[in-house]
Amino acid sequence: MSAVSAEAVTAGAVRAGGGARRSGGEGAAPLAPRAKLLPALAAVYRAQLSRARVARIPLLFVATFQSVGIMIMMRGVVDGGDEARAVVAGSSVLVVAFVALNLLAQYFGQLRASGGLDHYATLPVPPASVVLGAAGAYASFTVPGTAVTAVVGSALFGLPMGHLWVLAAVVPLSGAALAGLGAALGLLAPRQELATLCGQLGMSAALLLGVLPAAHMPAPIAYARDLLPSTYGVEALARSFDARPDWAVVAADLGVCAAVGVVSLAVATWAYRRAAVR
Secondary structure (H helix, E strand, C coil): CCCCCHHHHHHHHHHHHHHHHHHHHHCCCCCCCCCCHHHHHHHHHHHHHHHHHHHHHHHHHHHHHHHHHHHHHHCCCCCCHHHHHHHHHHHHHHHHHHHHHHHHHHHHHHHHHCCCHHHHHHCCCCHHHHHHHHHHHHHHCHHHHHHHHHHHHHHHHCCCCCCHHHHHHHHHHHHHHHHHHHHHHHHHCCCHHHHHHHHHHHHHHHHHHHHCCHHHCCHHHHHHHHHCCHHHHHHHHHHCCCCCCCHHHHHHHHHHHHHHHHHHHHHHHHHHHHHHCC
């Protein structure tokens, strides 16, 4: 028998293994395709909705109670007319701002600080589906509170309720604009504390610029009010309380909300990509 050195055996095994890997690689099955946007969006939306349902319901109650309390307080200084319409519309949209802007900014800021974005980055889903799914889930929590606030405010100030169906357009469009802004603030803030601060400042701006009647504001603040996305949702809802609303102007206000929502969600998607690769 001839003795074979250990080096020769090892070298032969390596060559044989390399050949096996090459031959196996040629017949390897391809990877599964990347998930499409809509199915991935639906999956993320359901997951976020289920995850946040228990934790966010108490906060939604706080947001609704806060808006109703503001209307009760303003009832002592506002009798009716355009001022009452502004107070009720602003308080109703404030519920959207509290959840879609404030809480979403905090959520994405916490997700970035804790490394939770790494989990989403490993999933075979488009970045837009993550942002849109989370934004849609948070905005969905605003529907009951906004409806309750609008009904209570209409009864409190004696406003007609025949056109409150406008909320079906105001809530999703205002929610998209504010949720995109909140997600972008949370993802772009360098620290979690700054994301929380930006969310709180945004909600405070929606409170002061949306609830207070525009006719009583100084000119510089009125210009700042026009820059806030929720303003156009407030204006659309306030006009719906008229006996004969100007639906063309209402549609124009909602169109501005939709345009801002597209831009803000696109910025949030870009911010998500930027934060996920770091």
